[in-house]
Amino acid sequence: MSKKLPVAVLGATGRMGSEAVKAVEAAPDLELVAALGRTGSLQTLVSAGAQYVVDLTVPDSTEANVRFAVEHGMHAVVGTTGWDAGRLQRLEELLAEHPETGVLIAPNFALGSVLASAFAAKAAPYFESVEIVELHHPDKVDAPSGTAARTAELIAAARSDAGTGPSPDATTTELPGARGADVSGVRVHSVRLRGLVAHQEVLLGGPGEQLTIRHDSYDRASFMPGVLLGLREVAAHPGLTVGLDGYLNLNA
Numbered sequence: 001m002s003k004k005l006p007v008a009v010l011g012a013t014g015r016m017g018s019e020a021v022k023a024v025e026a027a028p029d030l031e032l033v034a035a036l037g038r039t040g041s042l043q044t045l046v047s048a049g050a051q052y053v054v055d056l057t058v059p060d061s062t063e064a065n066v067r068f069a070v071e072h073g074m075h076a077v078v079g080t081t082g083w084d085a086g087r088l089q090r091l092e093e094l095l096a097e098h099p100e101t102g103v104l105i106a107p108n109f110a111l112g113s114v115l116a117s118a119f120a121a122k123a124a125p126y127f128e129s130v131e132i133v134e135l136h137h138p139d140k141v142d143a144p145s146g147t148a149a150r151t152a153e154l155i156a157a158a159r160s161d162a163g164t165g166p167s168p169d170a171t172t173t174e175l176p177g178a179r180g181a182d183v184s185g186v187r188v189h190s191v192r193l194r195g196l197v198a199h200q201e202v203l204l205g206g207p208g209e210q211l212t213i214r215h216d217s218y219d220r221a222s223f224m225p226g227v228l229l230g231l232r233e234v235a236a237h238p239g240l241t242v243g244l245d246g247y248l249n250l251n252a
């Protein structure tokens with residue numbers, strides 16, 4: 001059997017990180033060499049011989065973590081939110097100096113979610129109106145979700161490519177927030193409710209009809225096949241990949 005891939009998990013004490021630790025430990029081709037919580041030192045990654053890093057921390061720390069990994073020749077699989085255009089631009093510049101290193105930024109590791117976003121982008125040019133409702137557990141620190149932001153961007157790009165106009169909206173008076181956040185011209189509404197894990201609906205409306213594309217993660221186990229796929233594929237995809245769909249052949 002070929003050598004196991006040495007993996008470090010950052011955010012290992014968290015909801016996602018603790019699940020990722022178990023998934024890596026259970027994978028026959030991966031070896032967990034480090035598992036860090038908030039207080040762990042990144043130097044541990046070097047002394048432990050990590051070549052692959054999974055980042056499941058917080059928006060405030062993820063950029064520095066990934067930077068450290070790339071500067072030390074480690075591939076990174078990143079699920080943490082907060083990767084705006086400026087951060088992605090800086091990461092691409094860094095990766096240009098490390099052309100053999102791969103980074104995957106995956107707003108959502110669940111296969112069903114990745115497919116739902118792709119289906120929504122495919123459908124979006126054919127409907128007059130589109131809005132997104134994302135629903136999560138109330139311990140989530142960011143809104144809207146990274147998945148919703150990514151879905152909105154994919155939808156906006158598909159509508160722009162097809163020459164579809166903006167969703168109609170006659171609102172002239174509103175309480176702040178009543179119409180949700182505007183992400184690339186798509187309204188995104190965030191629900192936070194005890195009992196939920198991670199859920200999203202894309203609502204597409206045309207005259208006399210509605211198409212709803214919904215995905216539900218009921219358990220964080222749903223994200224683990226995507227994390228493992230990311231680890232197994234990231235070295236074969238040097239540079240920056242945004243979205244697990246970059247490793248899937250969705251057009252086949």
Ligand SMILES: NC(=O)C1=CN([C@@H]2O[C@H](COP(=O)(O)OP(=O)(O)OC[C@H]3O[C@@H](n4cnc5c(N)ncnc54)[C@H](OP(=O)(O)O)[C@@H]3O)[C@@H](O)[C@H]2O)C=CC1
Nearest residue numbers: 011012013014015016037038057061079080081107108109
């Ligand atoms: N891509 C995907 O499919 C998914 C992505 N996510 C995203 O993953 C991230 C983590 O989510 P979740 O596990 O629910 O969050 P948690 O709050 O449960 O876990 C966060 C982890 O980050 C650590 N941490 C906190 N602050 C810092 C810091 N300043 N520096 C380094 N580490 C820190 C925490 O350590 P400590 O315990 O010591 O505080 C903990 O281990 C979020 O951005 C979330 O949106 C979540 C689910 C799926």
Ligand SMILES: O=C(O)C1=N[C@H](C(=O)O)C[C@H](O)C1
Nearest residue numbers: 081107108140145146147198
């Ligand atoms: O914080 C979470 O829980 C999740 N975060 C990611 C996001 O913001 O999209 C992925 C998933 O929705 C769960």
